[in-house]
Amino acid sequence: MSTGQAIFRDVPDPPAPKRPSLGSRLVKSRTDYLYVAPAILVMLVVIAYPIYYTIELSFFNTPASLALSEKQFNGLDNYVTILTSSIFWKVTWQTIIWTVVSTLFAFLLGLGAALALHREFAGRALLRGLLLIPWVVSAVAASYVWKWLYHSDFGAIGALMVQLGVTDQPINFLDNTTTSLYSLIVVNVWKEFSFAMIMLMAGLQTVPDTLLRAAQVDGASPWQRFWHVTWPHLSSVSTVTVLLLVVQNFNSFIIPFIMTGGGPVGSTQIWITHIYELAFLRQRWGVGAAYAVLLFIIMMTLGYFYVRALTRGDDQRAGA
Amino acid sequence: MTDFDRHAGVGRPVARQVFRFTVAVGLAASLMSGTVFAQSVDLSQWSPEYVKSIAGSTTYDTAKDCGAVVPNDYAGRVSYWYTGPFEADPEISHRQDAAFWEAFKVAYPNIQTDVQSITYNELLDKFRTALLGNAAPMVVRLQILGGVEFAAKGYLNPLKPEDVGYSSADFWPGALKSVTYEGVGYGIPTNNETMALIWNAKIFADAGLDPESPPATWDDLVIYSKTIHDKLGIAGYGLVAKQNAGNTPFRFMPQLWAYGGGALDEAAPTPGYKEVWINNEGSKAALQAAVDMYVRDKSVPVSALTNTQAENQGPFIAGELAMVIAHPSEYARMNDLASKATGADKEKADAVVANMRYGLMPTGPDGKRAVVFGGSNIHMVKSDFVEGGQVDEQAVKALICMWTSPEWSVKLNWASSNPGHLGGFRTEWMKERLEQTRFLDITTSMLPNGIPFPVIPEAPEIMNIIIPDMLQNALTETMTVDQAVEDAAMKVQAIIDGSGGI
Numbered sequence: 001m002s003t004g005q006a007i008f009r010d011v012p013d014p015p016a017p018k019r020p021s022l023g024s025r026l027v028k029s030r031t032d033y034l035y036v037a038p039a040i041l042v043m044l045v046v047i048a049y050p051i052y053y054t055i056e057l058s059f060f061n062t063p064a065s066l067a068l069s070e071k072q073f074n075g076l077d078n079y080v081t082i083l084t085s086s087i088f089w090k091v092t093w094q095t096i097i098w099t100v101v102s103t104l105f106a107f108l109l110g111l112g113a114a115l116a117l118h119r120e121f122a123g124r125a126l127l128r129g130l131l132l133i134p135w136v137v138s139a140v141a142a143s144y145v146w147k148w149l150y151h152s153d154f155g156a157i158g159a160l161m162v163q164l165g166v167t168d169q170p171i172n173f174l175d176n177t178t179t180s181l182y183s184l185i186v187v188n189v190w191k192e193f194s195f196a197m198i199m200l201m202a203g204l205q206t207v208p209d210t211l212l213r214a215a216q217v218d219g220a221s222p223w224q225r226f227w228h229v230t231w232p233h234l235s236s237v238s239t240v241t242v243l244l245l246v247v248q249n250f251n252s253f254i255i256p257f258i259m260t261g262g263g264p265v266g267s268t269q270i271w272i273t274h275i276y277e278l279a280f281l282r283q284r285w286g287v288g289a290a291y292a293v294l295l296f297i298i299m300m301t302l303g304y305f306y307v308r309a310l311t312r313g314d315d316q317r318a319g320a
Numbered sequence: 321m322t323d324f325d326r327h328a329g330v331g332r333p334v335a336r337q338v339f340r341f342t343v344a345v346g347l348a349a350s351l352m353s354g355t356v357f358a359q360s361v362d363l364s365q366w367s368p369e370y371v372k373s374i375a376g377s378t379t380y381d382t383a384k385d386c387g388a389v390v391p392n393d394y395a396g397r398v399s400y401w402y403t404g405p406f407e408a409d410p411e412i413s414h415r416q417d418a419a420f421w422e423a424f425k426v427a428y429p430n431i432q433t434d435v436q437s438i439t440y441n442e443l444l445d446k447f448r449t450a451l452l453g454n455a456a457p458m459v460v461r462l463q464i465l466g467g468v469e470f471a472a473k474g475y476l477n478p479l480k481p482e483d484v485g486y487s488s489a490d491f492w493p494g495a496l497k498s499v500t501y502e503g504v505g506y507g508i509p510t511n512n513e514t515m516a517l518i519w520n521a522k523i524f525a526d527a528g529l530d531p532e533s534p535p536a537t538w539d540d541l542v543i544y545s546k547t548i549h550d551k552l553g554i555a556g557y558g559l560v561a562k563q564n565a566g567n568t569p570f571r572f573m574p575q576l577w578a579y580g581g582g583a584l585d586e587a588a589p590t591p592g593y594k595e596v597w598i599n600n601e602g603s604k605a606a607l608q609a610a611v612d613m614y615v616r617d618k619s620v621p622v623s624a625l626t627n628t629q630a631e632n633q634g635p636f637i638a639g640e641l642a643m644v645i646a647h648p649s650e651y652a653r654m655n656d657l658a659s660k661a662t663g664a665d666k667e668k669a670d671a672v673v674a675n676m677r678y679g680l681m682p683t684g685p686d687g688k689r690a691v692v693f694g695g696s697n698i699h700m701v702k703s704d705f706v707e708g709g710q711v712d713e714q715a716v717k718a719l720i721c722m723w724t725s726p727e728w729s730v731k732l733n734w735a736s737s738n739p740g741h742l743g744g745f746r747t748e749w750m751k752e753r754l755e756q757t758r759f760l761d762i763t764t765s766m767l768p769n770g771i772p773f774p775v776i777p778e779a780p781e782i783m784n785i786i787i788p789d790m791l792q793n794a795l796t797e798t799m800t801v802d803q804a805v806e807d808a809a810m811k812v813q814a815i816i817d818g819s820g821g822i
């Protein structure tokens with residue numbers, strides 16, 4: 001044994017294969033780079049440059065009376081102005097409520113709808129089509145329709161409530177600082193739960209029937225079958241769906257902008273509408289850019305987790 | 321014998337000089353009476369009757385008049401961006417727009433035109449972007465407040481009526497104020513309009529009010545609104561207080577000014593735009609009146625906080641809203657809505673249109689009447705920012721002379737506004753318009769009461785953000801009236817001082 005060990009110790013390791021230099025790798029793959037060059041060029045122009053310019057602009061003061069070419073460098077002032085403003089923290093809190101509540105309810109409704117539509121029943125295709133309508137409808141059109149449904153004086157919902165004797169007066173959905181944000185969240189959930197439904201329906205296709213039947217034979221209740229068989233198979237697609245919903249909700253603009261314009265008294269203002277207001281309505285490009293950079297950092301962080309969630313399976317397979 | 325006779329010997333040359341001078345003055349006067357150099361109208365007499373009486377009293381030969389400024393055979397090129405007629409605009413606007421370009425081609429056959437019609441909402445952003453890339457047009461027509469931003473940033477060439485053969489006296493003083501930045505003119509008004517108070521006479525009658533008499537003062541309007549609401553259970557006045565919406569200041573500022581308030585000192589005879597008036601007693605009184613209607617009397621739509629005038633049109637045509645502030649074109653819009661209604665709705669809508677009345681804006685407690693002076697101006701861009709780096713000044717002047725002429729300032733604004741050039745009111749086309757467009761005389765007679773928004777680059781932020789914010793703070797009782805005006809004053813002052821937070 002010892003001899004053998006010695007023999008093994010004496011055998012020199014095979015030389016590691018020499019890694020080709022970067023230059024030679026570039027030359028070797030030049031055709032591949034040529035193929036992707038147009039796409040990279042377009043991305044540099046339409047994505048990288050605007051990002052660079054926004055970051056640069058965030059360090060400048062841009063008074064309405066000066067051309068952008070005459071912008072004044074002010075270091076981190078714009079970031080300090082934003083982070084020390086009480087309005088910013090109020091808007092941030094509203095953005096968190098908007099994003100978390102919208103995502104949670106859109107996901108739960110989507111999951112419920114996906115589970116219901118996964119079963120065979122008459123009219124399933126029709127119902128699936130109907131439930132997709134909110135997602136297909138233009139957000140602008142939907143916002144105007146909901147604005148009238150909610151209308152504090154002549155809205156259909158308010159009129160129905162009065163007719164049914166639920167309330168004496170039409171409910172003030174949008175013209176009240178307490179109810180406005182949640183009223184918009186309802187519209188947002190209505191608009192995007194179909195997206196969660198589609199994603200989760202696709203995920204449900206991957207749950208093996210054999211496992212579900214085996215669990216049933218073993219006497220598992222419907223809840224146990226869902227929790228121990230179905231849900232583990234949905235976890236990856238759920239992570240991706242939630243991340244996509246979070247990103248989508250952080251970037252929501254159309255519904256709050258059209259339905260309330262951020263009011264009343266800024267109660268429906270969220271980050272993206274506030275950035276738009278600062279930059280385009282108040283022409284404070286520098287502050288707006290700094291605000292956008294903060295949002296960009298959050299989006300990139302979420303993007304990192306999204307990519308990780310997407311590639312987790314690949315890594316596991318590669319590890320195996 | 322007169323002194324003249326006594327000095328006949330030496331007097332002859334003098335007499336000749338006097339004669340020549342007299343002839344010259346007479347000739348000039350006769351020329352000025354019918355040309356672009358005339359003092360067009362007597363503003364001191366301005367009233368619906370006066371507007372009617374002068375319409376059709378003068379004829380103009382636009383091509384010839386502009387030919388005196390830029391020869392009609394001039395060869396050159398001009399590029400132009402403006403908001404022309406779009407699908408929703410009436411047919412007459414499309415016809416007049418096409419007719420202008422035909423007429424320009426006839427008057428200046430050797431001037432090439434490169435014209436883009438861009439929607440109202442897109443024009444400013446597109447123009448800003450083009451300026452950054454030195455790809456702007458030579459001439460641009462912008463909404464009344466649009467130009468000051470670009471003048472302040474140094475993108476525009478100085479331009480005044482005299483540069484294209486007109487006199488500054490041919491334009492509304494308020495309109496000229498809107499194109500003047502730091503004492504220099506940067507454009508010429510193309511059209512001007514004001515709004516008026518519109519009411520439903522039947523609702524007034526049903527509420528026991530005189531159907532033919534609008535509220536004389538803003539205090540009366542508050543009472544009328546409450547009376548209508550209390551007796552009929554519908555909204556009296558269509559208050560508009562949406563955030564980030566231009567509709568809000570256009571309807572609230574007249575009230576603010578009438579009470580003696582202002583954002584800055586824009587309502588003063590010679591505003592300097594340095595004094596903050598938003599927290600003065602007049603501003604407080606105006607805001608209190610709005611609060612009284614919304615909070616105390618509940619006589620205005622609950623939806624006022626998210627309403628623009630567009631949302632008021634439905635309730636008005638349905639007979640559920642008694643009073644609104646709107647443009648001259650609102651009557652045509654209501655006719656349009658009525659024509660699309662069916663059954664019982666049609667009957668109701670037709671009755672509303674028949675009962676529609678236009679009146680002057682209410683006054684403040686001291687009899688002051690005010691309205692926002694709206695419209696558009698035409699500007700010449702500096703060569704540095706124009707595509708190709710060169711502005712063909714002669715071609716630019718030819719276009720601007722034609723566009724702002726008495727003839728075309730009427731025709732190009734047929735359905736939606738009024739001529740910027742006061743001479744337009746004297747034309748036969750104005751007479752035709754007055755006969756065609758109901759209530760036009762009322763809205764035109766409001767023009768002398770027009771006050772332009774502050775002519776500073778920060779005006780959009782003050783008017784579209786701070787004023788609606790102040791209203792919403794008070795109407796939602798988030799702040800008291802005093803707190804709301806002080807909060808607004810602090811924000812306006814911060815903007816004037818160059819800071820402003822977020």
